[in-house]
Amino acid sequence: MSIARDFTKRRFWTRFATQTLASIGFFAIFAGVTDALFPDLLPPVGKVIAVAVAALSLGFGLYQSWPRPVQMNYSSPNTEIHVVEGDLFEQEGNVVIGMTTTFDTEIPHVIDELGVQAQLLTRIYRNDNRALDDALCAALEDHPVARRFKPEDRKQGKQIAYPLGAVATIMPAVRKLYFCVAYTEMNNRNEARGSVDGIWRSLNNVWDEVRAKGNGDPISIAVIGGGQARISQYFPAQDSIRFIALSYMFASRKEKIASRLNIVVEKRAVRNLDMLELQAFLKSLRPS
Structure with missing residues (x-):
């Protein structure tokens, strides 16, 4: 993930100034004590020491505030969270796929052809709608039905809706699970609506x-809340990442979920993120 953009953030420069000044303060105290004990030692090399202190302090400040990959290791529970720029379907381990309560798969009239669930169809199932629908149907066999659409509803696509938060686990490849979770509700006009509370319960x-x-294997999830959920106006990507991480850590403290959570961000969304702030947030999730 590119870190050059972090140099334009106020958080970087604030931390850089703080760490640099702290280093200068340390050397100043050391020099003051040395001068008090050995008054004739410092004056002959005073200028050289001043230049060295300035260089060392700037170097220390830069080292301490230098942007790094956004990730954090936790000991309780024993897990990791990584914020990754890239492709959800190329990550190691299992994958969470956000879907609607109808688990529709038809594109482009029902499902956005650029969305994650459309990519599940086109990339993993090679546009085989029937195979994907059969896998979802089998996985949802024991789930209660929340609603059956009527002919007068004139809904395109699937006519059965499951409860919000229903999870259909499918395995189109060996040792790679796709956890399809209904985090938005679909109406008869094929409009998907989500809420913060609904997404929290679904997570x-x-x-x-x-x-x-999941056998403790790494799990990857895309940033949620935008697109079909239609709540991006008050749930932007920065907040969505914090929301996912917080939900994961709360659940992990009850019992371990996976060895690592990857929160995957599309390249077009990365430029709007404050990575240093996200790193600080992940650090704050460590037990006090």
Whole structure:
């Protein structure tokens, strides 16, 4: 993930100034004590020492504030969280796929062809709608039905809706699970609507499923809340990442979910993120 943009953030320069001044203060105290004990020692080399202190302090400040990959290791629970720029479907381990309560797969009239669930169809199932629908149907067999659309609803696509937060676990490849979670509700006009509360409950459900079936393998999830959920106006990517991480850590403290969580960000969204702030947030999730 590119770190050059972090140099334009106020957080970087604030931390750089703080660490540099702290280093200068340390050397100043050391020099003051040395001068008090050995008054004739410093004056002959005073200018050289001043230049050395300035260089060392600037170097220390830069080292301490230098942008790094956004990730954090935790000991309780024993897990990691990484914020990754890239492709959700190229990550190691299992994958969370955000879907609607109808688990529709038809593109482009019902499902956005650029969305994650459309990519599940086109890239993993090679546009085989029937194979994907059969896998979802089998996975949802024991789930209660929340609603059956009527002919007068004139809904395109699937006619059965499951409860918000329902999880369908499918395995189109060996040792790679896809946890399809309904975090938005679909109406008869094929409009998907989501809420912060609904996404929180859906995440809790999917973490339970990952814990039960994921064998502790890494799990990857895309930034959620925009697109079809239609809540990006008050749930932007920066907040979505914090939201996912917080939900994961709360659930992990009850019982370990996975060895690592990858929160995957598309390249077009990365430029709007404050990576230093995200790193500080992940650090704050460590037990006090």
